[in-house]
Amino acid sequence: MKNIFYDKSKVDYGNLLFPRRALWMLLIPLIIEQMLNSLMGMVDTLMVSRVGAEAISAVSLVDSINNLVLQVFAAMAAGAAIICSQYLGRKDEKGCNDAAKQIVLTVVVISSVIMIIGVGFRKPLLHLIFGSVEEAVMTNAQMYFLITALSYPFIALFQAGAAFYRACGNSKFTMKTALIANVANIVGNTLFIFILQMGAAGAAISTLISRAVCAFVVFYALRKPGYAIQLKNYFSIRPDLNLIVKILAIGVPSGIENGMFQFGKLAIQSTVSSLGTAAIAAQAMTIIFENVNGMAAVGIGIGLMTVVGQSIGAGRQEEAKYYIVKLAGYAEVAMIISCILVYIAARPVTVLAGMSEESTALCMQMILAITIVKPILWVPSFTPPNGLRAAGDVRFSMITATLTMWLCRVALSIFLMRVVKTGPIGVWYGMFADWGVRGVIFTIRFVRGKWLRFKVI
Numbered sequence: 001m002k003n004i005f006y007d008k009s010k011v012d013y014g015n016l017l018f019p020r021r022a023l024w025m026l027l028i029p030l031i032i033e034q035m036l037n038s039l040m041g042m043v044d045t046l047m048v049s050r051v052g053a054e055a056i057s058a059v060s061l062v063d064s065i066n067n068l069v070l071q072v073f074a075a076m077a078a079g080a081a082i083i084c085s086q087y088l089g090r091k092d093e094k095g096c097n098d099a100a101k102q103i104v105l106t107v108v109v110i111s112s113v114i115m116i117i118g119v120g121f122r123k124p125l126l127h128l129i130f131g132s133v134e135e136a137v138m139t140n141a142q143m144y145f146l147i148t149a150l151s152y153p154f155i156a157l158f159q160a161g162a163a164f165y166r167a168c169g170n171s172k173f174t175m176k177t178a179l180i181a182n183v184a185n186i187v188g189n190t191l192f193i194f195i196l197q198m199g200a201a202g203a204a205i206s207t208l209i210s211r212a213v214c215a216f217v218v219f220y221a222l223r224k225p226g227y228a229i230q231l232k233n234y235f236s237i238r239p240d241l242n243l244i245v246k247i248l249a250i251g252v253p254s255g256i257e258n259g260m261f262q263f264g265k266l267a268i269q270s271t272v273s274s275l276g277t278a279a280i281a282a283q284a285m286t287i288i289f290e291n292v293n294g295m296a297a298v299g300i301g302i303g304l305m306t307v308v309g310q311s312i313g314a315g316r317q318e319e320a321k322y323y324i325v326k327l328a329g330y331a332e333v334a335m336i337i338s339c340i341l342v343y344i345a346a347r348p349v350t351v352l353a354g355m356s357e358e359s360t361a362l363c364m365q366m367i368l369a370i371t372i373v374k375p376i377l378w379v380p381s382f383t384p385p386n387g388l389r390a391a392g393d394v395r396f397s398m399i400t401a402t403l404t405m406w407l408c409r410v411a412l413s414i415f416l417m418r419v420v421k422t423g424p425i426g427v428w429y430g431m432f433a434d435w436g437v438r439g440v441i442f443t444i445r446f447v448r449g450k451w452l453r454f455k456v457i
Contacts, residue, residue: 004447006321017089017314018307018323022169026306027327029175030166031299031334036179038292046353047189048203055200057277058140060284061130066148069114070155071258076107077159079251081302082309082390084167084229086457089313093228095457100164100229102243104157106251111156118149134277140200147204154211161218164229166306177217185210250456253394257401264405268413268427275417275424281355282362283424289349289367290374293342296334297379300327301386308390317452324387324446331383336375343371366425373432380439384446392454393445400441409434 018026048059080103087096118125122145126138162174185206192202222231272283304327311320346367350360385397409430416426445451 005325006318008322010318011322012319017310017316017319018169023303023307026166026169026171027300027303027330029171030303031296033171033175033178034295034299034302035292036175036182038288038295043186046349047186047193048200055140055203056284057134057137057280058144058200059203060280060287061137062126062141062145062148065125065129065145068259069118069152071261072114072255073107073111073152073156073159075254075258076103076110076156076247076251077163078254078305078389079103079247080107080160080163081167081305082250082392083247083456084164085306085309085390086313088167088228089310090315090457096167097229097231098240099243099247099457100231101237102240103160103163103247104231104234105237105239106244106247107156107160108153111153115149115152118152119146122146122149137277144200144204147201147208151208151211154208154215158211158214158218161215161222164222164231165218165227166302167309168228169306169310170227171303173221174218177214180217181210181214184213246457250389250392250394253398254389257394257398260398260402260405264410267410268430271414271417272424272427278356278358279362279424282359282366283427285350285353285355285359285363286366286370286424286428289342289346289363290370293338293370293374294335294378296338297331297383300331300334301383303327304383304386305390308387312391312452313457320387320391320452321446324384327387328379328383332375332379335379339371339375343367362424366428369425369428369432373428374435377432377435377439380443381435382438385438385442388442388445388451391451392456393451396445396451397442400438400445404434404437404441408437 048056080100083099083103084096087093087099123142126141126145130138130141158177162177165171165174188206188209189203192198192205196202198205219231222229224230272279304323307323307327308320311317311323347360347364350363355363385401389397411430412433413427413430416422416429417424420426422429
């Protein structure tokens with residue numbers, strides 16, 4: 001029977017690439033990993049917030065830049081997962097390993113260049129974007145940026161290595177690694193922030209160390225036999241331009257999409273920074289809450305790339321469609337539950353963070369709106385597109401996301417804050433508009449099936 005999404009008669013339910021148990025073995029560690037990362041990020045923010053409003057404001061502002069960079073690395077990791085998944089779907093382990101080596105080389109070069117630029121130009125960059133902030137905030141921001149920029153190659157390598165494991169269907173190892181790294185980050189924060197009294201710089205040092213540990217653990221494990229992807233003798237890797245072009249063909253559009261997404265948020269954050277320290281602190285905490293309530297669905301979306309990638313590599317197009325619909329349903333249930341739980345926890349967390357009454361009121365106003373709207377609009381705009389990207393349809397996703405970002409989220413948000421004077425909640429009204437438009441466009445793209453015409457390998 002054929003519905004608007006896929007032809008059920010062409011799906012061999014008795015011989016699925018990922019039967020129910022295998023699917024949950026992939027998804028559950030990914031969900032736990034993403035939730036742990038966000039919860040640890042919340043704890044990290046709470047610990048920094050105890051130092052003072054200037055420190056948390058500095059960390060929030062710099063992290064808006066860091067997140068831009070991290071999204072570029074995440075896009076490269078997504079490209080790694082897509083390419084390796086498709087090779088494994090067609091049972092070509094040699095091609096998969098060759099691609100993995102070129103991915104490592106590409107990631108090292110790109111992340112190192114970005115690190116050098118970040119370290120060398122941090123002061124003019126911060127003054128250009130956040131020139132109107134208080135002097136104490138700017139001083140903290142410069143130090144925090146210097147140290148965290150040194151961690152760029154480590155986080156880029158960790159994300160690439162984690163993508164290799166996910167492409168093999170093994171997400172449990174990266175979940176354990178992320179847990180160890182996050183716990184190490186909290187211990188480091190305790191030492192550097194509270195015992196050594198290093199403030200925002202202490203938080204940055206802890207982040208640097210935990211990311212270095214992550215990268216080392218993952219790549220040490222990739223040397224061991226037993227996995228489809230094994231990496232050894234890194235210094236013997238030489239550039240293979242054909243493979244690098246394939247990698248960049250996926251990674252660059254995804255990187256531009258993610259980069260534009262974060263750059264748009266950075267433009268908005270620049271406007272929020274002009275609203276005062278209370279608004280900056282409220283927005284920083286709201287972003288943490290919004291990240292947490294979406295992490296389960298994000299984990300499902302990451303798993304979807306592996307599942308669809310292997311399905312496409314094996315030539316099972318209808319099965320790929322089936323998984324997109326199935327996992328979008330899982331993501332919707334996860335989103336509803338997590339939004340409710342985060343809203344219940346929001347006020348106690350703001351109290352623990354020692355936020356001012358003004359910041360708390362602004363934060364609760366924004367998280368209420370998010371709790372109502374996000375379960376309706378978020379999943380169609382983010383989960384199915386991961387499946388489309390896994391099939392190679394990355395340019396359409398890049399163009400759509402970039403246009404909706406700038407026309408809906410950025411332009412509308414800045415208009416609402418500067419002209420209508422809505423305050424920081426204007427950011428979220430613009431975001432809701434972005435989610436809604438994206439969801440409609442990507443649903444139409446999925447139903448029409450043009451995304452199946454692309455070839456990655």
